[in-house]
Amino acid sequence: MIDVIDLKKSFGKVDVLKGIDIKINKGDVVVVIGPSGSGKSTFLRCLNCMEDPTGGQIIFNGVDIADPKVNINIHRRRIGMVFQHFNLFNNKTVIQNIMLSPVLCALSDRRKAIIRNIFSKKKEPVRSKDEIKKTEKENAMKLLARIGLEDKANAYPSTLSGGQKQRVAIVRSLAMNPDVILFDEPTSALDPEMVGEVLEVMKELAKSGMTMVIVTHEMGFAKEVGSRIVFIDEGVIKEENNPKDFFDNPQDPRLKEFLSKVLI
Amino acid sequence: MNFEAKINKFIEILIDYKGYVKVIEGLENTLKIAILGLVIGIVIGTLIATVRVIPKYKTLPRVLNSICTFYVGFFRGTPMVVQLLLFYYVALPLMGINLPSVSVAIAVFGLNSGAYISEIMRSGIQSVDYGQTEGGRSVGLSFATTMMKIVIPQAVKNILPTLGNEFIVLIKETSIVSFIGAADLYVAFNYIGSNSYEFMVPYLAMAIIYIVIVCIITVLIKFMERSLKKSDRRN
Numbered sequence: 001m002i003d004v005i006d007l008k009k010s011f012g013k014v015d016v017l018k019g020i021d022i023k024i025n026k027g028d029v030v031v032v033i034g035p036s037g038s039g040k041s042t043f044l045r046c047l048n049c050m051e052d053p054t055g056g057q058i059i060f061n062g063v064d065i066a067d068p069k070v071n072i073n074i075h076r077r078r079i080g081m082v083f084q085h086f087n088l089f090n091n092k093t094v095i096q097n098i099m100l101s102p103v104l105c106a107l108s109d110r111r112k113a114i115i116r117n118i119f120s121k122k123k124e125p126v127r128s129k130d131e132i133k134k135t136e137k138e139n140a141m142k143l144l145a146r147i148g149l150e151d152k153a154n155a156y157p158s159t160l161s162g163g164q165k166q167r168v169a170i171v172r173s174l175a176m177n178p179d180v181i182l183f184d185e186p187t188s189a190l191d192p193e194m195v196g197e198v199l200e201v202m203k204e205l206a207k208s209g210m211t212m213v214i215v216t217h218e219m220g221f222a223k224e225v226g227s228r229i230v231f232i233d234e235g236v237i238k239e240e241n242n243p244k245d246f247f248d249n250p251q252d253p254r255l256k257e258f259l260s261k262v263l264i
Numbered sequence: 265m266n267f268e269a270k271i272n273k274f275i276e277i278l279i280d281y282k283g284y285v286k287v288i289e290g291l292e293n294t295l296k297i298a299i300l301g302l303v304i305g306i307v308i309g310t311l312i313a314t315v316r317v318i319p320k321y322k323t324l325p326r327v328l329n330s331i332c333t334f335y336v337g338f339f340r341g342t343p344m345v346v347q348l349l350l351f352y353y354v355a356l357p358l359m360g361i362n363l364p365s366v367s368v369a370i371a372v373f374g375l376n377s378g379a380y381i382s383e384i385m386r387s388g389i390q391s392v393d394y395g396q397t398e399g400g401r402s403v404g405l406s407f408a409t410t411m412m413k414i415v416i417p418q419a420v421k422n423i424l425p426t427l428g429n430e431f432i433v434l435i436k437e438t439s440i441v442s443f444i445g446a447a448d449l450y451v452a453f454n455y456i457g458s459n460s461y462e463f464m465v466p467y468l469a470m471a472i473i474y475i476v477i478v479c480i481i482t483v484l485i486k487f488m489e490r491s492l493k494k495s496d497r498r499n
Contacts, residue, residue, distance in 0.1 A: 050398060077404035087399030091417045100413065101403035176403055 008055030018235035031226035080173025080181035088157040098140040143171040163194030274465040290452030304374025309381025339379035365446040388419030428485035
C-alpha cells in the first residue's frame with residue numbers, strides 16, 4: 001500500500017534520513033523504534049508529506065506523493081495521523097473536530113459533482129448539504145460511542161484529559177475512513193495513568209485490521225501489537241523483523257545496546 | 265462672555281441655526297469612515313498576514329510576500345494625512361477617477377489600517393500553536409481552509425484587544441479627513457464655532473462625543489471577548 005523507496009530528508013545541511021526503503025502492506029502494524037534524534041519521527045512525518053522529502057519516492061496507492069506536483073490534500077484524506085500533542089482544534093467542540101474535515105471534503109466533492117453534472121448527460125446523484133451533515137454527524141457519534149465519549153460530544157478540547165484528547169484525535173483521523181493511520185509517539189505526552197486507555201483503543205484498531213505505522217517507546221505494546229518492528233538509527237533502517245525475533249534475537253549491535261538500555 | 269452665555273450661544277446655533285444637522289452628518293461620516301475602514305482593513309490585513317505565513321520555498325508566495333512588504337512599508341512609512349492628499353489630489357486625478365471625498369477617505373483608511381492590522385494579525389496567527397495547522401493539514405484540509413476555519417478564528421480571539429485599539433485609533437484619526445474636504449465631526453463643530461465666533465463650548469462638546477463613542481466601543485469589545493472565550497477553560 002505504501003512503498004517507500006530511498007527516502008531522504010535533510011534540514012539544511014543536516015541529513016536526517018539517508019535513504020529508507022520499506023514496504024507497508026494492507027493490515028500491517030509497523031512499529032518504528034529508535035533512539036531520540038534517529039529520524040523516526042521525521043520518517044513518519046514524511047509518509048504524509050508533513051515534512052517534504054528531499055529525495056526518494058513514496059508510492060501510496062500507486063501515486064508518488066513525494067512529488068511536489070501531486071495534490072497532497074487528496075491523498076492526506078486517506079492517511080490519518082495522530083500526534084504526540086493531540087493537535088485537536090481548540091476552537092471546535094469534540095464533535096465538530098471529528099466532523100469538520102469529512103463534511104468539508106464531502107461538500108467540495110459535491111460542488112465538483114454538480115459542475116460535472118452540468119457538462120455531462122449522465123447525471124450522478126448529488127446529496128443535499130443537510131444530508132451530508134446528518135450522515136457525518138451520525139458517523140461521528142458512532143465513533144465517539146466506540147471510545148465511550150458520547151457525553152463529551154459538545155465539550156471543548158480544553159476541558160478533556162490528555163487520554164480523552166488522544167482518543168478523540170484517533171477517531172478524528174478514523175472519521176476520514178483512511179487506508180492507513182500514522183501515530184507519532186501517541187502516548188509520550190500522557191500521564192502514565194492514561195497511557196493504557198489510548199493503547200487499548202489502538203489495540204482494538206489493530207485487531208480490526210487497520211494498517212498502522214506507529215512510532216513509540218512502549219516496547220511491551222510494540223511486542224504485543226506490532227506485526228513488524230523497525231529499528232531506525234542515524235537515518236537508516238538498521239533492523240527490521242517480526243516482534244519475536246526482533247526482541248529475543250537482535251542482530252544489529254546498536255539495536256542490542258538500545259534494547260539493553262530500554263528493556264530493564 | 266461668561267461660560268453660561270457661551271453655552272446658550274452654542275445651543276442657539278446648534279438648534280435654531282440647524283447646527284445639529286451638521287453634527288449628525290459629521291457623526292455619520294466619522295462612523296462610516298472608521299467602521300468601513302476597519303472592515304476593509306481587517307480583510308486586507310488578514311490576506312497580507314496569511315501571505316506572510318505561507319511557507320516560502322515556491323516562487324509565487326515569495327513574489328506575493330515582497331509585494332506585501334512594499335505595501336506595508338508604504339502605508340506605515342507615510343502619515344495618513346499625506347496618504348489622503350496623495351490619493352485625493354494625485355493618484356485619483358491621474359487615473360481620471362472622480363470620487364466623493366468620503367469614499368476616498370474610507371478607501372485610504374481601509375488601506376492604511378490594513379497595513380497595521382496585517383502585522384497585528386500576523387502576530388495573532390503566530391501565537392496559535394503550529395500543531396493546529398498540522399492537525400488541519402493532516403486530515404486533508406488545504407492551507408487556505410486550515411487558516412480560515414481553524415487558525416484565524418483562534419488568532420482573532422487572541423488579538424481582539426489590539427484590534428479594538430486599532431478601531432479606536434481609526435475613530436479618532438477621522439478628524440483629519442477635513443484635509444480633503446470631507447465633513448466629519450471636526451468640520452461640524454468648527455462650523456458652529458465660526459458662526460458664533462466662540463470655540464470653547466463647541467470643541468468641548470466635540471471632545472465629549474469622541475469620548476462617548478470610544479467608551480461604547482470599549483464596552484462592545486469587552487462583550488465580544490467574553491463571548492469568544494467560550495472554548496477557553498479560563499473564563
